[in-house]
Amino acid sequence: MRIGAHISAAGGVFKAFERAADIGCETMLLFTKSNRQWKAKPLAAEDVTKFKAAQQKFTSVQPVAVHASYLINIASPDPVLWEKSYQALKVEVERAGLLDIPLITFHPGSHMEGTPQDGLARIAQGVERVLVETAESAPNTIVCLETMAGQGTNLGAKFEHLAYILGEVGHHPRAGVCFDTCHVFAAGYDLRTPEAYTTTMAEFDAVVGLEHLKVFHFNDSKFKLGQNKDRHAHIGEGFIGKQGFANFLNDPRWQKHAAHLETPKKEKVEDGNEIEMDPINLATLRELRTIN
Template structure:
């Protein structure tokens, strides 16, 4: 059975993310533990965490991912930003442990002048400062690759996994890959991209996919998501990706728009149609 869900809100309490997931027909999911636009600590009470854990167990919902703050920049050469980023990530992995969530997802960030090699070293060493609880894994996410942001190339992901002493894995975002120049719009392109990822990083490290179509052309480095099958990746590319034999068991999390009268529920159903379920 396909594991497909969406990024749902914890407004009103973390258990509400489970209720929303059930409403849209999802069976796995992702949350922020707080507003991703500010430096803020997760504030999750013991009772709230226990209710969340009970709900996901009762409804067989999982795996779940915590998406880290957008302010986190692991590649930064700036000591103050690095310290804030590491502190924020430590609080996220601790929150994941409290909630029984398996993964914490993070972008590498931008090297802002440190250079690619320096930025990758910064990211790996920052991750090495974390005390990651047993049962929690940090996922490094692929990026659209604009400016000095790292993670757009599969080699960046492989290098961080290699340079870090932590047991890290990867989250791929289809819109980000497409924006970074990996053409997923045809079955042939999907096959080539998956083969390249396997060769460079290794499919054994792929634990989650952010499933999004793209509003912009391949290789533009522009990160703007579209409804599944309605962007420039399109139906053929999405169908090929969803049915690729090496990806059938990878959990999928939607970060698609909620516009044009098409909700997360619409996109969940669209994914199931394209998968042939």
């Protein structure tokens, strides 16, 4: 399995490669625009050229994945917000296509005051449209629905939600799932022991199909199983525990898959200084990985 982290693209998307390589990432996740703003300055030709050059140079950091803006909600019952979200998602997919990035993950969304089923139908409609409208601009980019923790009216916490959306888009080859360990655990699927892991993955296979699982987010959980709380803990320091991650890392089915940390970047130590946590979490994962 290829392990990496969410890396800052501050100062230009191409800069993320060097940062990722410096801390030993074998793959990386990034934002190609501000995640908390709707607007995005179009990528300049120079940015694209520099990114592609870095992609050629840093062959040790592959594949790259994008995380779309947190503002996007294509489950929204508000037609204005829905269209705004849809257009933002489309721009994100187009940017990934321009940069030759093979994976983009987005949060399926919240149904708000409507019913969950209506929300799921709206998500499916948005995914279908984005696949059609970016068929030429991002032909090699897979659009992944992230598994969610089930906070509030968030959809995507049940494997059935993801299965429904993928089914509605005809199991399109450019649609897939991003499996977030913290979120899946928070949603009530156990991953802690080899037996629990086997049961959960068998359920995912039966409901969604393992072939649709394209990429992982590796986060431990600050809350217990099934609490629907989306709070990421350092690897081995949460309620999933090290064995939970060893289950994925040593499963030969995921040998070519990428997994990205989205755990807190820094922690304070006794003397008041802060230490970088990604290298520590990466080292923990590397120790747990006994197959290559």
